Amino acid sequence: MNSTTTKRAVILVSGGLDSATVLAYTQQQGYECFALSFDYGQRHRSELIAAKELSKHFNVADHKTIKLGMGEFGGSALTDSHIDVPTEQSDGIPVTYVPARNTVFLSLALGWAEVLGAKDIFIGVNAVDYSGYPDCRPAFIEAFETLANLATKAGVEQGGFNIHTPLIKLSKAEIIELGTRLNVDYSHTVSCYQADTNGLACGTCESCNIRQEGFKQAGLADPTRYLL
C-alpha cells in the first residue's frame, strides 16, 4: 500500500452508460480510482472492451477484470442463451435479472477494497429504470453496507465501509446529463443486452429502449453506435 493521502475508491465498471457515469463522478470527487470489471459469461462481452477503454480514458490507478464462472449457474437471459432477451420492460422482476449478481460483484469489490486499504465502493445501481431488480434497491445497499463492516478485518477493526450509489434516484435522462457535464463519451459505452462483438447495439432490446428514451428526454443527440 502506498502512503498517498488521496482516498482510494473501488468502482464497479461494467462498460455500460451508468457505470461510466459513476467512474467520471468518482474521479471528479477526488478519489484515486480502482476500476473493477467481471468476465462472468455475459452475452454482451463487448462491455468488457468498453470497460477497459473507459478505465484508460479516466486514467484509473488500476483496472482489473476478474474471471467469474457464475454463468455456469444459468437462470438468466444475460448468461443463458436458451432464454430470449426481452424487447419490452416487464412488470415485476425481469428475466435479465442475474441471480445475486450485485451481491457477488460487491463482495469481490469489498475484498479488493480491503487489500487496497479503501473504504469507499461505488456502484451504478438505479432504482428508477431498474425497479424490478431486487439488488438495485436502497434496502439492499444498506444491508450490504452493514455486512461489509461485519465481514472484514478492516470493517471490524476500523468500521467505515461505504457503498456509494450516486445514481440510485436519478432517471436515465438525469444520469446522461450528469455524465455529459463530466465529459463522458457515451459512444464508448455499451448498454445493449445483445451487442455484437464490436459493441454495436441492437436498438430493440429493453436496455436499448431505456437508453434511447434517456437521450430523448435529456434533449441530447444519441451517440450510440447501432447495427444498421
Next chain:
Amino acid sequence: MNSTTTKRAVILVSGGLDSATVLAYTQQQGYECFALSFDYGQRHRSELIAAKELSKHFNVADHKTIKLGMGEFGGSALTDSHIDVPTEQSDGIPVTYVPARNTVFLSLALGWAEVLGAKDIFIGVNAVDYSGYPDCRPAFIEAFETLANLATKAGVEQGGFNIHTPLIKLSKAEIIELGTRLNVDYSHTVSCYQADTNGLACGTCESCNIRQEGFKQAGLADPTRYLL
C-alpha cells in the same frame, strides 16, 4: 427445475475437514445436496480434488467448481506466495485471512441456490478455532441471511433463505466426533494450508496443528496423510 419434493440445499465444500462434515450432516438431514467449490488461486489446490472425491462419495445431485479470479487481489498468505503461512495461532486476525472470502463464497452459493429453487445454504464456519476470522462469526452469518432475503427475486417474493452453520459452536474434536458418526473418511480431506499436489499435509502449519489437536482431544487416530 425438477418437481421433486425433497428440499434442496447448496453446501460450500472446500475439501477440508469441516466442510466434509457439513456435507455428511446435510445429507443425513434428508436434503438433496448441491456441492459448490471454488478455484480461487488457493495454495492448497489438492483441496479441490478432495472436494470432488467427497462429492462423489456422498453422491450429491451436482458438484460445481467455479473459477474465481480473486487471487489477483493478493493480501493473504493463502493466495499470495510472498506471504509466509504461519505455524502458530496468532492473536487477532491471522495473515491466512482472505479478504471477504466467505462473503464472496456465500454470494455465489446464493446465486446458485436461487437458480435451483433452494432456500438452504450450508457452510462449515466455526467460531471456536477460527475466532480470529470476522466472517466466521454468528453476527456475520445473520447479516448475510438478512441480505440474502433482500438481494434476490426468490427472497423478495417468498423470503425464507437460511444460512445453516451446524459447526459454528463446535470444537474441532466435536466436529471430528460428529463426522466420524456420519462415516466421513477424514483421510480424504485436506486441511493443510500448504498441502502438496497429492494432498499430503505439512504437519506444521497452524491448520495442521488445530487438526492434530482435534483428533487427539477426540481420542481418535489421526488418519491424515502427512509428508514424511
